[in-house]
Amino acid sequence: MERIIGIDLGTTNSCVALVEGGVPVVLTNQGGYKTTPSVVAVSDSGKRLVGHIAKRQSVTNAANTVYAAKRLIGRRWGSPPVRTMIETMPYTIVEGPNNDPRIQLRDRVYSIPELSSIILQEMRLVAEEYTGDSIQQAVITVPAYFNDSQRQATKAAGEIAGLDVLRIINEPTAAALAYGYGREVEKTVAVYDLGGGTFDISILSISDGVFEVLATAGDTFLGGEDFDGRIIMDWLVLDFAREHQIDLRRDRMALQRLRDAAEKAKCELSSSNETEINLPFIISTGGSEALHLQKTLSRQKLEELTVDLVERTTKICRQAVEEAGETIDEVLLVGGMTRMPLVQQKVRECFGLEPLRGVHPEEVVALGAAIQGAALFNEGSSALLLDVTPHSLGIMVHGGIVSVVIPQNTTVPTSKSHIFTTVKDNQTSVKILVMQGDSDLAAENEMMGEFILTGLRAANAGEVEIEVTFDINADGIVAVSAKDLETGQEQAITVTASAGLTPEEIESMIRENQDHLVSRRSDEAVENLKLQAQRTLMELERLFPQVRSLLDESEFGQDAIRKANGVIDRAKLAIAAENVDELKSVHEALNRTHNMFKGVVQKIG
Amino acid sequence: MASIEDHKRAIGELLFSARKALSMGDFDTGEKLYLEVLKLADDDEAALDGLDELKQLRILDAEGVSATDWQHQYAAGADESIDQPPILSSDIFETLSSTDTEPPSDLPDDYEPITDRVELRQQERAKPARAEPGGERADDTQVGYSNPDSDPFTWPQSYFTSAASGSGDADLGGRRPLLRPSTSAAPNLSPNLTVPDNHETGPSPVQGFGAAALVTEPAPLYSFASVRPVEVTIETADDDLDDDNESLSTRLQMADRKHRAGDYEGSLALLKLVLLDEPGHAVATALARLNESKLRDDFLSQLGGLEQRPRLKVTQQEYVWQSLSHVEGFVLSLIDGQTSYADIIEIATMPEKESLQTLIKLLALDIIVNVG
Known part of the structure; x- marks a missing residue:
């Protein structure tokens, strides 16, 4: 059966969950932990370290350990968060070929989606180990404020990790799902998320399966x-x-x-x-x-x-509530830091409500993503979310103003048109600048693409009518067309937010990641075989003196001992050479000898 | 129930292991093993003698005598029953090929290939014997000689200068002396070693496992408890070329001897000096790598393998009284019963050798134990 995992790709910790027998469960990693640090490092010997092991050397090998890469994903090189990161992070951030930030670890430069893909791959492996099956599909969560580029970059990270990312959903939405909010609920919910590195407050309006983000605020450098x-x-x-x-x-x-x-x-x-x-x-x-x-x-x-750190969060909460302009019905707690009694107390005071704590705050987002994944698989599920546009889409018009064509939180897929006109006499062409963002000023939004519509009829200003249509398909790909309604002249572009990587780069990273996975699995297989062989060897060596004293008298016994010695020597050689085939072949012989030894000791001794 | 034979066998094995530990300079393990023997047989003479010997060795060690050398020489010359240090091929390149180590690619022009070994051996015998470094007379000591055929010293001749002085070494004839402890000769424990200032900051051309070893302070160079030490004077850069060559060749010879005696650390220390004088020296580099490889193998066998997972054997209250450095404390903090030695070494972010030595110490102190 095809399984869909839900991944909370966090700034400091990540978590993976899936729905099993109708119950969402968080999966534990090899160390027995339910969350895995979102940390990637390259050791002195060039080995790639991920998760807890990477975190445990994050100070001693600070220059080659990446954490909080999520703050950089989908960002442009010159953006303020990137500048801040350059100044504060111990690792080296360099400019990538596509105006994107990249990180240098030892002698190699990594793109941010590539580093995120390493974490995602780790989560995938945790799930594969749990299920024993290959996992191909996932729902990944992102903060509600992530723009299209950041979402696309996250999707690219999933792709590099060998995952088909079915949906990218908002973290507060996932949390609300995990707390049991579905289609039947009509509520305004505040999701207070204080994690390891970031703080987010989101005010959601839930109605008919649409989780509308009324307001988001936060501090990406507080956790x-x-x-x-x-x-x-x-x-x-x-x-x-x-x-x-x-x-x-x-x-x-x-x-x-x-x-x-x-x-x-x-x-x-x-x-x-x-x-x-x-x-x-x-x-x-x-x-x-x-x-x-x-x-x-x-x-x-x-x-x-x-206490001052906690009070910083409540101040931001008050601003968000004010911006949302709605009465809050429930407060949900997300993130490990919300276990702190002081945090709970301050949230209670701030909202005048007892926050809900029914679900583990570190796991709630991944659980919500898993619920969404399961709902995607079971058609007609009541938990199926409708994707919404995280930000408004429109075009820049005269005066540097944005004219919104598709407002924020519109469910997708969708298609909307708007008629514009020329601003100058005899204007025969128009430049269409496609913008994304929630500000009226174009300068404060992100430009997604541009194109020029030519061949307009020469006429007075305001006489030529141009219809601009925005189409967003289910995968979030935006197509924009402009049509001169009189001449039928038409021009269009497809806007795919850039993940900061070219398709060729993504392809090459996918291949490299697969190679790494194969080599890692093979290493693990060798290690397991070696361990098994060593354990049996130890047991044999423990029994050997006893067996020798029991069998040494007879010719048959001496022959058996000679053969056992041969098997032991072979096993030692195979262990030293780390030869998988030989280890597999010797494994059986070792077990036979072990059984023989045990039999001798039990029956004769 | 264990039979008397088993009991004896166990004692025998413990005694053997203890001797071996002593011969490798691992006094703590040796002591532990002897004490184990005494638990099984409280009047075991061999164990009591061993502990006495251990006491002496510790005194010598404290005085700067390389006890490992002393043990190896003693083992080779006096007590054949003891596990002897491996006598490697006298030719470094043959040894290299047998351990899959890359032979040095940058051999000097005057290097004579190993196929000339017999010829070289003859040359060695024919030429005036090499003087021991510093011209110290070896015949002031009780000296035994190994069989030249079984233990030829066949370094390429071009690496060694002829004896500068007609000392009493002439009768060595290119053979490696086996030294036995003397009861009469008072040891001079201070080798005449001077390291030029400009060598202290020189680059270490050998990378990897042994890099740390090569930049640490060299061990006492040539000091046997019962033998008058060979004095080694490392010449300064201003001295004439012949002296330099002699010094270089002497150090190489001594490094090789130490290597063959199983004193890889001592050999590395000497090779460091050679490489400071001649960075990239092909033979020194190759021998250094071989030493590093041997040391690593030795460390790994002491740990029981990199895939083993150690856990704390005692509580913090118990080990807090031990004498540990903060580096050892740090490594100890990485031990959780789940992380393998391989991973601990990765995350310790120290040179591998240092990590291994620290882990071995923690194991020897019984603070940690392998889970499996």
């Missing part, structure tokens, strides 16, 4: 990491410096440990009133001695250190 930072800088490092006159931040290994410990302590304080941070041998003093760091952090202290 759990800032809370960890307060614990590290304002408390651990400062106190240690006071006591020992040593700045722990100067040592990368110490800083890595502080980061891990601070995050752990923060999580523990969501369910207990105090926790111990114990980091033995944190730093050497210059002699042979190493100092230990041992402190107790209370929930009260943590709140004291971070």
